[in-house]
Amino acid sequence: MLFQPGKIFATPNALALFSNSNMFPIDLLIRHLSGDFGTICDEDKASNMEAIRDGGRILSAYKVGSEKVYVITEWDRSYTTILLASEY
Numbered sequence: 001m002l003f004q005p006g007k008i009f010a011t012p013n014a015l016a017l018f019s020n021s022n023m024f025p026i027d028l029l030i031r032h033l034s035g036d037f038g039t040i041c042d043e044d045k046a047s048n049m050e051a052i053r054d055g056g057r058i059l060s061a062y063k064v065g066s067e068k069v070y071v072i073t074e075w076d077r078s079y080t081t082i083l084l085a086s087e088y
Helices: 012-019 025-033 042-054
Strands: 007-010 058-064 067-073 079-084
Touching: 007 012, 012 025, 012 067, 012 079, 025 058, 025 067, 025 079, 042 058
Parallel strands: 007 079
Antiparallel strands: 058 067, 067 079
């Protein structure tokens, strides 16, 4: 784990998406915390690594079925939220 997630939340819509897929929210959370930031661009990946080192918000994006799901850890590591891109 590269950083602490704080409290972990997921929106109802994100949980509903997972209930209809072969993935679980923990799968994306593990990837996020280990530095696999999913489908974001290289510039955003570099920004995430800087945020891990210096403090800042960390954003990952993953595909679950046909939906894009974000995993966002706040700058102060107080919480991490899993939500659909359309909820951002």
